[in-house]
Each structure stands twice: as structure tokens, then as C-alpha cells.
Amino acid sequence: MIEFQSVTKNYGGDEGLSNINISLEKGKIYGLLGPNGSGKSTTLKLIAGLAYPSKGKVIVNGKTVNRKIASEVVYLTEVDMFYPSFKVKDMISYYQTQFSDFSLNKADELLSFMNLEPERKIKHLSKGNRGRLKLVLALSRTASVVLLDEPFSGLDPMVRDSIVKSLLSYIDFNNQTVIIATHEIDEIEPLLDEVIALREGEFIGKFNVEDLREKEGLSIIDWMKQTFKE
Amino acid sequence: MQAFKGLIIKEQKLMMNTFLSGIGLLILAVIGGFGLTRYFNEPNILAAVIFGVVFAHVFYLPLYVLMSLNIEAKTQTWLHNPNSGSLLFLAKLLSGLMSFCASMLISIGILSIVINQSQVMDFFQMFGGSLVFNLILMLAGITCLAVHLSIWVLFYWGLFHSLKNVPVIGKIRWLFLIAFWIVQMMVGNYFTQLGIYQSIIEFGTIEVQSKWFQFNTDQSSFAVGLSDTAQLSITSGIIYLGLSALVFFLASWLLEKKVEV
Numbered sequence: 001m002i003e004f005q006s007v008t009k010n011y012g013g014d015e016g017l018s019n020i021n022i023s024l025e026k027g028k029i030y031g032l033l034g035p036n037g038s039g040k041s042t043t044l045k046l047i048a049g050l051a052y053p054s055k056g057k058v059i060v061n062g063k064t065v066n067r068k069i070a071s072e073v074v075y076l077t078e079v080d081m082f083y084p085s086f087k088v089k090d091m092i093s094y095y096q097t098q099f100s101d102f103s104l105n106k107a108d109e110l111l112s113f114m115n116l117e118p119e120r121k122i123k124h125l126s127k128g129n130r131g132r133l134k135l136v137l138a139l140s141r142t143a144s145v146v147l148l149d150e151p152f153s154g155l156d157p158m159v160r161d162s163i164v165k166s167l168l169s170y171i172d173f174n175n176q177t178v179i180i181a182t183h184e185i186d187e188i189e190p191l192l193d194e195v196i197a198l199r200e201g202e203f204i205g206k207f208n209v210e211d212l213r214e215k216e217g218l219s220i221i222d223w224m225k226q227t228f229k230e
Numbered sequence: 231m232q233a234f235k236g237l238i239i240k241e242q243k244l245m246m247n248t249f250l251s252g253i254g255l256l257i258l259a260v261i262g263g264f265g266l267t268r269y270f271n272e273p274n275i276l277a278a279v280i281f282g283v284v285f286a287h288v289f290y291l292p293l294y295v296l297m298s299l300n301i302e303a304k305t306q307t308w309l310h311n312p313n314s315g316s317l318l319f320l321a322k323l324l325s326g327l328m329s330f331c332a333s334m335l336i337s338i339g340i341l342s343i344v345i346n347q348s349q350v351m352d353f354f355q356m357f358g359g360s361l362v363f364n365l366i367l368m369l370a371g372i373t374c375l376a377v378h379l380s381i382w383v384l385f386y387w388g389l390f391h392s393l394k395n396v397p398v399i400g401k402i403r404w405l406f407l408i409a410f411w412i413v414q415m416m417v418g419n420y421f422t423q424l425g426i427y428q429s430i431i432e433f434g435t436i437e438v439q440s441k442w443f444q445f446n447t448d449q450s451s452f453a454v455g456l457s458d459t460a461q462l463s464i465t466s467g468i469i470y471l472g473l474s475a476l477v478f479f480l481a482s483w484l485l486e487k488k489v490e491v
Contacts, residue, residue, distance in 0.1 A: 010395070012395055012396070012397050012398075012400045012401070013397045013398075045490070045491055048310060049310075050306075050309055050310060050490060050491035051490040051491060052487075052490065066487075067309065067312075067314075067315070067486050068314075069312075070310050070311055070312040071312035075307075075310050077307050077310075077491075079307070080305070081305045081307040083240070083243070083244050085243060085244065085246065085247065086243060090240075090243060093236070093239075094236055094240050096236075097232050097233055097237075097239075098233055098236055098311055098313065099312065
């Protein structure tokens with residue numbers, strides 16, 4: 001489904017990712033974990049075709065990734081991606097014209113689920129509501145890969161809660177693979193099937209969350225503390 | 231088609247404030263010209279200002295495209311799009327061209343009003359013959375030049391952002407771009423000075439009975455006058471069309487393959 005084949009990514013003289021080899025299966029929810037600068041965002045950008053490997057290959061659904069993979073990959077960025085002069089409904093209409101898998105019905109449903117008014121100007125939305133809108137745009141698509149880069153960053157617990165609820169309600173767990181890059185583990189721990197750990201651009205490992213809990217008796221946070229302390 | 235329409239609508243919404251600011255500037259220039267005309271009691275000032283505004287449209291489209299691209303550059307998430315780089319760029323060009331035409335129409339409208347005032351007719355009498363034909367020829371020239379320059383803007387913008395992650399050059403991208411531009415000018419001049427290039431553009435040159443601006447410079451003076459005929463080279467037009475297509479293709483390639491988020 002998603003495969004990294006000896007992928008290295010350099011930024012100028014710096015190494016963002018170093019010789020990564022991993023494969024991710026369909027229908028699972030992955031947590032991409034690691035400290036700042038570990039390569040989480042770079043990993044997601046490589047899958048989304050927004051950055052290209054300096055060496056190696058990234059393959060999604062059997063295709064070597066390029067820009068056109070956007071038709072099969074949903075990407076929620078951590079940055080504020082909106083055009084300030086737009087209204088909520090303008091952003092929805094724009095996405096609907098660009099992505100053939102975008103469902104207006106689902107978007108309407110999500111807007112009311114998130115209590116967002118289509119007529120509101122985006123520049124007048126709070127940070128929390130902007131975070132919610134990003135998720136509305138992401139989850140209104142039915143693409144097989146969903147990438148969420150720091151979806152909880154800087155948001156209060158109420159917004160985080162609504163994001164987790166929307167993930168639970170609107171992700172198609174049989175057909176969509178979800179990768180969530182985050183520091184905020186508390187909220188999403190129950191959602192995750194597997195975690196991938198990165199440190200300074202290097203792949204540390206991929207672990208099944210159930211195994212961590214049952215065999216090693218560790219929550220993800222405990223495991224992270226143990227792993228990243230070493 | 232739906233995707234392209236969506237991109238155009240997005241561009242129009244994105245650049246609405248810029249468009250309105252442009253119209254505001256245009257009106258201010260006309261009011262300023264009118265004020266100077268009244269103050270100095272010299273009717274040709276207003277006509278000259280409006281001509282200046284019309285000619286300034288050469289830079290309207292390149293600036294519009296650059297401003298739109300710079301809005302996108304803040305996040306670059308517009309690149310998360312399954313459509314080709316050429317479609318993304320084409321939408322910016324076409325949307326800019328629509329605003330360019332609207333602004334130009336307003337300028338021409340004001341120009342027509344001014345022309346109809348008998349006081350300033352002297353200025354336009356200089357053009358002789360058909361004023362409308364002269365204007366159409368001039369507008370076509372301005373539009374072609376504006377589109378050509380805008381395509382170069384797309385290319386240089388794409389090149390600038392492509393170099394971001396290149397070791398060493400990434401940190402001195404501006405210098406690299408300036409050096410690239412100087413080399414481009416030198417190569418361009420070299421080719422246009424070649425005898426063979428001169429023979430090629432002379433082939434298929436047609437003379438149009440139309441007044442045309444002529445710029446004369448020597449070491450100590452600069453003069454602008456009107457030539458009795460305009461010379462249009464069809465082969466030169468074809469060469470520039472081909473060059474524009476090539477530069478657009480290169481810009482789209484850079485956007486798709488080299489510009490990263």
C-alpha cells in the first residue's frame with residue numbers, strides 16, 4: 001500500500017531522512033512519532049508527493065509517488081493553509097472542483113458536526129475552528145490514504161475531542177489508511193493500530209500498539225519516554 | 231474542465247482585492263491627470279497620463295501573476311493538487327488576463343471619453359489615419375508583451391523555489407537568479423545580433439500604414455517620436471510564440487518536479 005524503499009531526503013546540506021525502509025498496510029491507523037526535527041512532516045510530504053526523495057523511492061498504491069498522487073492521498077498540513085479572503089463555503093467549493101473523490105454531502109454533514117457556518121469568513125474563524133475546517137476538508141474525501149500532520153497542534157481539549165470524534169465517525173476503517181504525525185498521544189492512543197518511531201531522520205521501529213500494551217505492559221507514552229530517552 | 235473552472239474562480243476570489251486596488255490606482259491617475267490639466271491649462275497632460283496608464287498595463291499581468299504566486303508561496307499547499315503544473319499556471323495566467331482586460335477596458339473607456347473632448351483632439355491627431363486601428367494594434371502589442379513577460383515570471387518564480395534545497399546555491403538564490411538573467415540577456419542579444427537572425431525576421435515582415443512609437447537614442451539624447459509605418463515581423467512573432475511556449479513548459483516542469491513544500 002505505502003512503501004519506502006531506501007529513502008533518503010536531504011534539505012540543502014542537511015539530512016531530513018536517512019535510508020528509510022518501511023511498508024504500511026491498508027486499513028490501519030498509524031501514529032508517526034518522534035521529537036521535533038525527527039522527520040515526521042518530511043515523511044508525510046514524501047507520501048503526498050509534495051517533496052521528492054533525494055535517493056530511493058516512495059510507492060503508494062503501486063505507483064511511484066509524484067504530484068498526481070494527490071488524487072489518492074489526503075494531506076492535512078500543520079500550517080495555516082487557507083486563503084484569508086475566502087468563506088468556509090468557498091474553500092469547500094474549491095476542494096470539490098479539484099478532487100473527484102470529494103463528497104459535498106459528507107462536507108455538509110461534517111460542517112454541522114463541527115458547528116461551522118459555511119458563510120463565515122475564514123479570517124474570522126478561531127484557531128480551533130480553522131483546525132476543524134482543515135479536518136472537514138480532509139475527511140470529506142474518500143481517498144485511500146489519509147495523512148494528518150499535527151492535527152491537534154495548539155488546539156484546546158474541546159477541539160481535540162471533536163477531532164477525535166470526527167475521525168472515529170468519518171474514517172472508513174476498512175478502506176482508508178491513516179497516518180497521524182503528532183506529539184499529542186493522549187487523545188489518539190485508543191485509535192492507533194501501530195506506531196512508527198523516528199529520531200533525527202532515522203527509522204527506529206514500527207510497533208503494534210496491542211503488543212506494546214499486552215506483552216510489554218506499556219502505554220504509547222511510556223514507550224515513547226523509554227524509546228526517546230535512550 | 232471543472233478543475234480548471236474551480237482554479238479560475240479561486241484565483242478571481244484570491245485576487246479580487248488586488249484587482250480593485252488596481253482600478254483605484256487607475257482612477258487616481260486619471261484624477262491626478264485631470265487636476266494637472268486644469269492647473270497648467272494644458273489639455274495634453276490628461277491624454278498623456280491616460281496613454282501612460284494604458285502602456286503601464288504591460289506590467290499589470292506580470293505583477294498580478296507574481297502577487298498571486300507569492301500568496302501561494304506562503305504555504306505552497308496549492309501544490310497538493312492532482313492537476314498538472316501547467317493547468318495550475320494556466321489558471322493564474324488566464325485569471326490575470328481577465329483582470330488585465332477588465333482594467334484595460336476601463337482605461338480605454340476613459341480614453342474614449344477624453345478623445346471625444348475636442349480640446350485634446352490635437353494630441354490624437356498626431357496618430358492620423360484611423361485612431362481605432364492604431365489603438366487596436368497598440369493594445370495587441372501590449373497584451374502580447376504582457377503575456378510574454380508573465381510567462382518569464384512563472385519561470386523565474388519556479389526556478390527560485392526549485393533552488394531552495396540545492397546545497398550552496400539554495401542560500402544565494404537571488405544572486406543565482408540575477409546571474410541567470412544576465413546570461414539570458416547576453417545569449418538573447420548574441421542571437422538577435424546574428425546576421426542569420428536578422429534575415430529570418432526580415433522574412434515575412436509586413437508594413438502597416440499606422441503610426442507607431444519610435445525610440446531614438448544616442449550618447450547624449452533620447453527622443454520618442456512617431457513613425458509613419460509600423461513594421462510587423464511574422465517570423466519574429468512565431469519565434470516569440472515558440473519561446474513563450476518553451477518557457478511555459480519549463481516553468482510547469484519545474485513546478486511539478488522540482489518545487490517542493
